[in-house]
Amino acid sequence: MRLSASVASVVVVPAAPLLLPEHAGRADVVPGLRAAVRRALEGLHDVAVLAEPAWGEPVAAHLLRDIGLLEAPLGEAGALLVAGDGSARRGEKAPGHLDERAAPYDAVVEEALREGDAVTLASLDLDLGAELLAAGAPVLRALGDAVLASGRAVQTADLAYADDPFGVRYWVARWDLA
Template identity: 55%
Template sequence: MIVGTAVCPHPPLLLRELTGGQDVAAELRKACEEALASLVALGPEVVVVVGGADTGGRHEPGPAPVGAFGGAGARSAEGALPLSLGVAGRLLDAVGGAVPVEMYTVAFGAGPDAVAELARAIADRPERVGLLVMGDGSARRGVKAPGHLDERAFDFDERVRRALAGADPSALSGLEPDLAAELWVAGRAALQVMADAVARGGASYRSEVLYADDPFGVMYTVAVWSCDC
């Protein structure tokens, strides 16, 4: 049973040592930590983390890839997690708690079969599951954005925001993979894993959006879905 989900982005700046003297991601990090605290408060027996990466699979705990983004240490530290999972681990450490954590990646370009396979494995678990989904929106929301400006990004990200605000898994399932790739959306596949897993359970959820903004030309949305069960 999925007792709740939390959605957080995974920009490298959520890793505090990459922000320098001024913590430019403080507001976003606070929203993420509030979302995780709400998730843990629902009493899950396990927290399952799903984040995007180049390939899918299960991952053992490891360090965040700080060196790959200009921090101290080697660029490819042995055992370092993909960025999405590394940020998730830091956020979970900040919240605390003794709930076991399992981490999975889904490929950024994953198709319906791969999404459904991971979603089914999560939905069929007998424990009370808290699902943490790591995923950025479009990185093409301004001329200085990583992917530069694409006007289509605003409609796409608004669709995601409305779906999260309305606890609407069908709207997330309907996101177009090709368009998401063109808009540099890192979280599409992970969000669709969540949507599929929740839909399989058949429960209804209350939703709360804690953050929705694009301070660096990338859309970051933080949301919590709490099961009415």
């Protein structure tokens, strides 16, 4: 993937199906996450999406629609929305039960998102990610690759949300590129 010069910001959000309106119960189970997503997307325009097709793409499309943004092709995009999250094996009640390797794996990704560290994302172990049910590993690695290939620096990085309310690690992060 090539990151065009027009892309000024990257936002990372979870690809959780429960964010979709057709999967919403009467009570919002992730109000804090939703608020963080809205804040991270504030002020963006012409947003391209990087996500796996099964859940990431519909979730990303919904989150953009939800705040009145339209999806743009990557070549013309002012920002990139990456829908990807961490391991779903973070505890005994997690969807994938507990795998002791999940926490350290997610910690590496989380630190990279907090620090704007594209090098670390570009070197993510996809086999381990798959074992840990980290659905976001491929897209986060692709994000790292794209930022490195563009030669652009991450000017500011902000990790606005990091939590695992249901045993899956969710992040909301925003990078502004130089």
